[in-house]
Amino acid sequence: MSFSVPVQLELHNEPLPLSSPFRISGHVFTDMPATIVTLRHDGHVGRGEAAGVYYLQDAPPTMLATLEGLRARIEAGIDRQALRTLLPPGGARNALDLALWDLEAQCTGIPAWRIAGLPAPQPLVTTFTVGADAPATMADRAAAYTDAIALKLKLTGEVDLDIERVAAVRARCPDAWLGVDANQGYDAATLPRLLPALLAARVALLEQPCRRGHEEDLDGIAHVLPFAADESILSLEELEARHQRFDVINIKLDKCGGLTEGLLMARRARALGKKVMVGNMAGTSLAMAPAFVLGQLCDIVDLDGPTFLVADREPSVRYSGGCIDIPSGLWGRLG
Structure with missing residues (x-):
């Protein structure tokens, strides 16, 4: 330091x-x-x-x-x-x-x-994200990720429609690891209606079901699948205060303020018995490279940001076989 x-x-x-x-x-x-x-x-x-x-x-x-x-x-x-x-x-x-x-x-x-005190980095399986849309459209977009091993679906809190979205994607992608991200869309009344459908579709992760500041909505709801904190936990300080209601901590460098804090959070989350995820707020390969370093400590990796952009930087990250890897010359003397 x-x-x-x-x-x-x-x-x-x-x-x-x-x-x-x-x-x-x-x-x-x-x-x-x-x-x-x-x-x-x-x-x-x-x-x-x-x-x-x-x-x-x-x-x-x-x-x-x-x-x-x-x-x-x-x-x-x-x-x-x-x-x-x-x-x-x-x-x-x-x-x-x-x-x-x-x-x-x-x-x-x-x-x-x-x-950072890590071994030489290895390629990481990353999720590829499908934005919220009509169920058939989301299924088409998910299936278009022909190389993907893992998919993440955006939900909106519209329970019946979200259930249709998940079912449609699972039908088209029967073998993919599947997670969903509610982006604060659910509460204590609606979440119990969603959970059985997620189990039926073999969903492996529910990210940020409730609103930031309303984490008590999760009290009394059985974690029939892992719940991940995104908006609910931004920093190391908030990890200490709010980790009890979550199974997985999604660390984003934009939220926590950099790789320095991100590494501290990942190691502390491990010590608390939590699984760790690295995510992104979109961005080019220049933003993905340092998150890739953090990803070496993570159970779940969501670093598909450049795939949504009109143009990326050169050199750019490599996506192959459902994985992300970093070329030399991009950032941090990686590759």
């Missing part, structure tokens, strides 16, 4: 349009803008990308302004532990944290995975 050098800071935002609208519970996305942080030191360059947390109004314009306001402090030199006290969890800290990781790897010649 002690790596700190004076840097030249460059900041900009990118629009990152999606190739088609993407629907989840309560939102339809047509783009996923991101803030890009570039740090330069002695001929070396470190980069980080973050989208922020849309449901907290943590968006690139605000993220950019936050980082610009700290320019003098950043350019004087800051290490990743000091950054955890300087900025709260969220997109601004994430973008800068990832750039610091990348810069350290470039300056020292030590890959990010080794700095």
Whole structure:
């Protein structure tokens, strides 16, 4: 954590349009803008990308302004532990944290995975996500992922329609690992109606069934399949406070504020007896690469963000055989 050098800071935002609208519970996305942080030191360059947390109004314009306001402090030199006290969890800290990781790897010649105390990374099975739509449309989209081993379906809280969606996809994809993400769409009254249908369809994971701040809705409901926290647990502090109601913790670097905090969360979740998942807020391959490092500690990996974009970066992550892998030259001296 002690790596700190004076840097030249460059900041900009990118629009990152999606190739088609993407629907989840309560939102339809047509783009996923991101803030890009570039740090330069002695001929070396470190980069980080973050989208922020849309449901907290943590968006690139605000993220950019936050980082610009700290320019003098950043350019004087800051290490990743000091950054955890300087900025709260969220997109601004994430973008800068990832750039610091990348810069350290470039300056020292030590890959990010080794700095993180991990073995050399291996390709990871990733889920491929199907946005909420008509059941037949979702089944078609799921079946179009011909290489996929694992699928994740977005639900909306419309119980009867969600049941049809899950059944339609399972009928078309009988052998795939299947998870569903309710994105806060259910409550104590509606969730018990959904659960039998998920069991019948052999669904392996229910992500974020209830609204953030209403986790008590889960009290008294049997976990007939694993429940995962996404919006309910953003950071290490919230993990300590809210883990009891969940079986799986979905860590996203944008939520927690970077790979530094993400690694702390994954290791702490393990110590608490939880399974660990890594997810994403969409984004290019530059955002997936550091999450791939975290993914080496995870039971479930959801890193399909670039597949929804009109265009990705080069070099880009590789998807093959239902897995994600990272090429050399992208970030953190991986590959």
